[in-house]
Amino acid sequence: MLVVRPITPQDYAALYTCAVESGYGFTSLPVDEALLRRRIARAQEAFAREHVSEPGEEGYLFVMEDTATGEVVGCSGIEAAVGLTEAFYHYRLGKVVHHSKSLDVYNALETLTLCNDYTGVSELCTLFLREPFRKNQNGRVLSRFRMLFMAEFRDRFSQFAIAEMRGVSDENGDSPFWHWLEKYFFNMDFNQADYLTGIGEKAFVAELMPQFPLYVKMLDPEAQAVIGKVHENTRPALRMLENEGFRFRGYVDIFDAGPTVEVEVANIKSVRESQRLPIRIGKPNDQAARHIIMNTRVADFRAGQAPAEVHADYLLISPEAATALRLEAGDAARFVAL
Template identity: 70%
Template sequence: MFVVRPIAPSDYSALYDCAVESGHGFTSLPVDEGLLQKRIARAQEAFARPHVAEPGEEGYLFVMEETRTGAVVGCSGIEAAVGLSDSFYHYRLGHEVHQSASLDIYNAQQTLTLCNDYTGYSELCTLFLRAPYRRDMNGRVLSRFRMLFMAEFRERFSQYAIAEMRGVSDEDGNSPFWSWLQQHFFKLDFTQADYLTGIGEKTFVAELMPRHPIYVSLLPAAAQKVIGQVHENTRPALKMLQHEGFRCRGYVDIFDAGPTVEAEIENIRSVRESGRYQVHIGVVKQPTRYILCNTRVADFRALQADVELHDEQVVIAPDVAEALRVGNGDWLRAVAL
């Protein structure tokens, strides 16, 4: 059985392994001991707050654990509100029209403009599942349980949520989009720039990024081609989020031009279709697979299991109840897997 729970200090080694395995372009998991330790401490502080009136600087980080072995097999997180203390940059895709009526010439140019439009939005982030465990719907659970967490603790999050999708880069971490920026503005390779952003050193972005809109047609063909495209390993995650109702509204990453998708939290499919059910521990006679979570913050638990629903009651097996740390009469939030 695999259970999702809040990260603990003892999970540092496993988190570091995830950071190494995640590879280039995974900004939210830098291979840096001090920053990963801070990330764990920050998450613990967020989970320890019993009452939150509105989203702030909280960063919730979870791990998926195999209960039989105790092995941590993946992680995922939610930022309550991005950009409140550190600038949160994107490129906004737009259009600029050049027209001459006398010459009967009409020319629409696509542009990229640096912006901070997503300031204050909640962010789904840091989703990584180790390769041997990418099976049996584990990846879907590790992503979608976050929608249940946001639905259950709605006051902790913004009206909207976003997710940044990793853009196109090769095995060595070279990004066709960044190559152009590097040549003309930065003199840093992609992995170094990505690492600096991951550790919170973002001043160089404001200092060196082009301050005026960029005409996409002036970029090399290789850079143009990858704007709004995702890394091959990211396609399943993007497809799942699209199924949940997330859409790209024309914002891309400033380094690799990967798309950022967004949705109103109330309209996310798993939020909208989830429900609260009172627990009855017993024999599940007519099983249906669901993602389940308890209704506690500091002692949060989530997993997938076969259950039986009756109006406002959910029948779960004893081992599922033990893993979720619930008893008869407690409440769960659930959505069909």
């Protein structure tokens, strides 16, 4: 069974493998040993905090493990509140109207304005599933369990959540949007800029990024064409988030112009449809639907998918699922149909 659990220091090698395999443009998983080890340590601190009354600097990082082999097959994370100690940048798409009544001229022009509007919101991030395991809805589990985690531990997270989608780049990691910025404002390629941001070196953004609104029409046509568009490999993840209620509101990444989608946590479909019931252990009937199921502990968190019978006052799961999810009869579980 594939089970999601908190990351541990022993998972460093597996996390490094995920960072290498995730490729260009995956800012939250840079191939950097010191950064990855810091993320693991920071996650351990977050999971160890038993009583959290409001979102802060906590970064929750999870791995998906094959319990039969012990192999880590993917990872995903949640930032409780972004931008509290380091600026969190986006470009906001807007409009400026140039109008002269006397000349009968009216131009409505799109602009990009550097902003920090998402400061303090929660972020779903660092979702990566290794290629051989992209089947049996494993990717859905690795993404959606985070919404159940947020539903169960509401005080740990903001009222709103975002997810940054990887923007368009080629097989070498070259971004058409960044190419334009590099040409006029920077002297580094996309991969270097993306890497520096991933390891927390963001001062150059404030120092070199254009501070005034950019007219979209002034960008190269290739750069204009990718604003708000996602990388081909990211389309399934975007569709899944849209099905959960996430929407694009005109905010894009400052490097590749990929879209950021947002939602009010209470309106996430998996949050609204999730239930919390005590567990009974037995054999679900053959028609039992598969569910994403999680225990309700933080430090000893476990989540996964399994067939389950939903009754008015309890959830029936198999002994194997109960063992993998560290649930005993009578324990509370949160779950949602897969």
